[in-house]
Amino acid sequence: MPVTIKDIARKLGLSVSTVSKALNDYPDIAPETRELVKRTARRMGYQPSAAARSLRTHKTNTIGLVFCLLDRHLTDPYYLDLLASIGEECSRHGFDLLLSAYSSRDMERAAYERMVEGQKVDGIILTGTRYKDERIAYLKEKGFPFVALGRSEKDGDFPYVDVDGAKGVRDGVQHLIDQGYRRIGFIGLPEELICSAHRFQGYKMALEENGLSLDPHLVIYCQHLTQDAGYRAMQRLLELDEPPNAAFICSDVMALGAMMAVQERGLTVGQDFGIVGFDDIPMAAQLQPPLTSVRQPIYEIGTLLCRMLIKLIQGEPLDELHIVLEPTLVIRESSKAHQR
Amino acid sequence: MPVTIKDIARKLGLSVSTVSKALNDYPDIAPETRELVKRTARRMGYQPSAAARSLRTHKTNTIGLVFCLLDRHLTDPYYLDLLASIGEECSRHGFDLLLSAYSSRDMERAAYERMVEGQKVDGIILTGTRYKDERIAYLKEKGFPFVALGRSEKDGDFPYVDVDGAKGVRDGVQHLIDQGYRRIGFIGLPEELICSAHRFQGYKMALEENGLSLDPHLVIYCQHLTQDAGYRAMQRLLELDEPPNAAFICSDVMALGAMMAVQERGLTVGQDFGIVGFDDIPMAAQLQPPLTSVRQPIYEIGTLLCRMLIKLIQGEPLDELHIVLEPTLVIRESSKAHQR
DNA sequence: ATTATATACGAAAACGTTTTAGTTGTCAAG
DNA sequence: CTTGACAACTAAAACGTTTTCGTATATAAT
Numbered sequence: 001m002p003v004t005i006k007d008i009a010r011k012l013g014l015s016v017s018t019v020s021k022a023l024n025d026y027p028d029i030a031p032e033t034r035e036l037v038k039r040t041a042r043r044m045g046y047q048p049s050a051a052a053r054s055l056r057t058h059k060t061n062t063i064g065l066v067f068c069l070l071d072r073h074l075t076d077p078y079y080l081d082l083l084a085s086i087g088e089e090c091s092r093h094g095f096d097l098l099l100s101a102y103s104s105r106d107m108e109r110a111a112y113e114r115m116v117e118g119q120k121v122d123g124i125i126l127t128g129t130r131y132k133d134e135r136i137a138y139l140k141e142k143g144f145p146f147v148a149l150g151r152s153e154k155d156g157d158f159p160y161v162d163v164d165g166a167k168g169v170r171d172g173v174q175h176l177i178d179q180g181y182r183r184i185g186f187i188g189l190p191e192e193l194i195c196s197a198h199r200f201q202g203y204k205m206a207l208e209e210n211g212l213s214l215d216p217h218l219v220i221y222c223q224h225l226t227q228d229a230g231y232r233a234m235q236r237l238l239e240l241d242e243p244p245n246a247a248f249i250c251s252d253v254m255a256l257g258a259m260m261a262v263q264e265r266g267l268t269v270g271q272d273f274g275i276v277g278f279d280d281i282p283m284a285a286q287l288q289p290p291l292t293s294v295r296q297p298i299y300e301i302g303t304l305l306c307r308m309l310i311k312l313i314q315g316e317p318l319d320e321l322h323i324v325l326e327p328t329l330v331i332r333e334s335s336k337a338h339q340r
Numbered sequence: 341m342p343v344t345i346k347d348i349a350r351k352l353g354l355s356v357s358t359v360s361k362a363l364n365d366y367p368d369i370a371p372e373t374r375e376l377v378k379r380t381a382r383r384m385g386y387q388p389s390a391a392a393r394s395l396r397t398h399k400t401n402t403i404g405l406v407f408c409l410l411d412r413h414l415t416d417p418y419y420l421d422l423l424a425s426i427g428e429e430c431s432r433h434g435f436d437l438l439l440s441a442y443s444s445r446d447m448e449r450a451a452y453e454r455m456v457e458g459q460k461v462d463g464i465i466l467t468g469t470r471y472k473d474e475r476i477a478y479l480k481e482k483g484f485p486f487v488a489l490g491r492s493e494k495d496g497d498f499p500y501v502d503v504d505g506a507k508g509v510r511d512g513v514q515h516l517i518d519q520g521y522r523r524i525g526f527i528g529l530p531e532e533l534i535c536s537a538h539r540f541q542g543y544k545m546a547l548e549e550n551g552l553s554l555d556p557h558l559v560i561y562c563q564h565l566t567q568d569a570g571y572r573a574m575q576r577l578l579e580l581d582e583p584p585n586a587a588f589i590c591s592d593v594m595a596l597g598a599m600m601a602v603q604e605r606g607l608t609v610g611q612d613f614g615i616v617g618f619d620d621i622p623m624a625a626q627l628q629p630p631l632t633s634v635r636q637p638i639y640e641i642g643t644l645l646c647r648m649l650i651k652l653i654q655g656e657p658l659d660e661l662h663i664v665l666e667p668t669l670v671i672r673e674s675s676k677a678h679q680r
Numbered sequence: 681a682t683t684a685t686a687t688a689c690g691a692a693a694a695c696g697t698t699t700t701a702g703t704t705g706t707c708a709a710g
Numbered sequence: 711c712t713t714g715a716c717a718a719c720t721a722a723a724a725c726g727t728t729t730t731c732g733t734a735t736a737t738a739a740t
Binding site for chain 1: 342343385386387388389390391392394395400402407409417419420423424427428430431432436437438439440441442443453454456457458459460596623626627628
Binding site for chain 1: 725
């Protein structure tokens with residue numbers, strides 16, 4: 001059995017309350033007593049019971065993260081970095097991280113309810129904001145602390161960190177144009193995601209600014225953020241009567257599949273066909289050819305998210321409610337000048 | 341404020357105990373009452389307080405996982421898959437996953453103590469068993485349920501899942517030999533890891549079985565499981581007076597760095613220099629040339645670990661205390677026949 | 681009519697903290 | 711000699727469950 005406050009009290013001939021106060025640095029405890037208590041606690045290997053403490057204080061020192069297994073969040077390297085940065089910042093503040101995975105959409109709400117109403121966490125980080133996002137509606141209704149990766153719709157308002165997707169895509173498409181590509185496709189993220197539309201805006205802007213017309217046939221949205229989805233999307237593009245000779249692909253994982261589709265067709269990426277991806281996952285640099293990609297400062301994003309949430313939890317005011325970071329285009333060989 | 345059992349009791353004119361029993365399917369509650377209680381609970385949006393419940397029952401329905409940030413656990417794709425599989429199996433059993441990250445070795449013990457004695461989790465999955473592993477010593481001393489990824493030393497005994505690393509490496513090295521390579525280096529895992537020695541055994545066996553002598557200069561152990569460590573290790577091998585013309589590298593992430601070092605030297609992997617890695621991370625197939633690698637059934641490993649731990653937690657006997665899975669060699673182009 | 685046996689429910693303790701509201705004892709000021 | 715103030719401690723309630731042990735009523739057996 002673990003050592004409790006009561007054990008310490010008994011051993012020292014003190015009351016439970018005195019011990020508790022000593023451990024928590026209450027002012028009405030004699031300095032000597034305080035030290036004595038702390039010493040004995042350490043010697044006896046005392047660890048406060050998280051359950052008892054959180055029952056009493058309504059604090060858990062834990063941050064929640066909910067993952068959808070179907071969406072394969074946990075298989076995208078992008079998420080791994082996010083997780084790592086969040087984990088790191090958490091540990092810096094003495095918080096733990098509670099992961100809850102669910103496998104189908106109708107279990108999503110239940111997962112959040114367990115976390116929030118079961119009081120398993122003090123706050124939640126949610127990723128991939130959607131239109132009419134019921135998670136957000138729920139958390140706002142409950143008044144539960146949360147921050148999001150991904151901005152809100154016009155009407156909604158909550159703390160978030162986001163990356164300027166429109167600018168990122170625009171830079172990427174502009175780069176393809178600069179390299180001599182003129183017929184550029186767009187493989188987008190699931191349309192339910194708010195960032196999906198922003199990225200498309202960037203595509204549209206770049207075309208407009210260069211006097212290129214937008215051919216709707218060249219725009220495909222994927223249902224899932226997977227390699228396979230990217231593969232199939234690119235296949236569809238290449239089967240068109242007038243296929244593109246370049247494409248902006250809104251996620252590197254999808255771009256990976258897309259590259260395979262291009263290569264299977266006997267085309268050389270970075271020569272016959274230009275490709276720019278988004279995320280700049282570590283793998284991007286190792287591909288053949290290395291993938292040009294829009295880098296998200298994902299480590300910074302995770303850190304900021306965590307820091308904001310912890311402030312929120314501790315009732316401190318946020319310096320800024322919304323943070324939008326600039327992505328940077330990392331040019332590699334998959335977007336080399338069009339040869340023809 | 342969240343709705344509690346008391347709220348339900350009051351609304352229904354029942355006692356707290358009756359409501360609790362009804363919700364937990366005690367037999368001494370009238371079927372109609374049980375249904376009534378459950379219905380109202382659902383309607384009122386009742387969620388049991390995790391803290392209260394765990395204070396009372398000493399159960400948390402949570403499994404703990406401790407990561408070392410310095411060892412960059414959370415940046416290896418291998419760990420991501422492990423995490424995904426564990427997360428998935430957890431959710432299948434209604435368990436959550438508590439991640440605790442620590443940044444330096446001397447904080448490791450504290451992280452475990454917080455989890456165990458703070459009663460934040462019911463059991464722990466630990467990865468990368470080491471010689472004289474104090475985590476294991478601690479958990480055994482406390483009698484705390486845990487399972488390990490990685491086997492024990494001869495003397496220690498606890499439930500684990502492991503992969504037959506010796507066989508994996510042996511197959512890989514044999515394959516290199518079959519491809520005509522004769523001077524084969526070995527880049528190993530940190531020596532503190534138990535699996536490190538097993539993998540070396542495989543290397544040694546393969547050489548012996550083929551009448552090749554083992555040159556100690558060709559054996560390098562890395563301190564960290566990173567791309568950079570692999571890069572530097574390979575550099576050292578190539579700077580030897582009699583450098584190898586192939587190498588077995590005990591992790592794909594390290595192999596990635598090693599490949600870069602080889603290529604920087606103007607050598608062609610899979611022609612001048614044969615490389616076989618370990619793990620078969622998703623990226624391996626996408627590299628140029630695609631990396632031959634020993635595949636760990638990591639998804640199965642995670643699932644088994646989780647399932648064993650949950651059995652342990654629930655006091656059920658384990659079918660097998662030790663599970664050793666067979667790895668399989670996935671042959672790609674980085675190990676193509678030696679040309680000379 | 682008496683006793684035994686189910687059946688359905690309730691009272692209360694317990695889990696380990698934190699925190700409010702005292703209760704001492706000491707000392708200085710009036 | 712009171713009174714007040716202060717310092718250092720304690721009692722006890724509360725957090726929301728679960729679970730043991732009762733108790734009351736109804737039904738069945740004697």
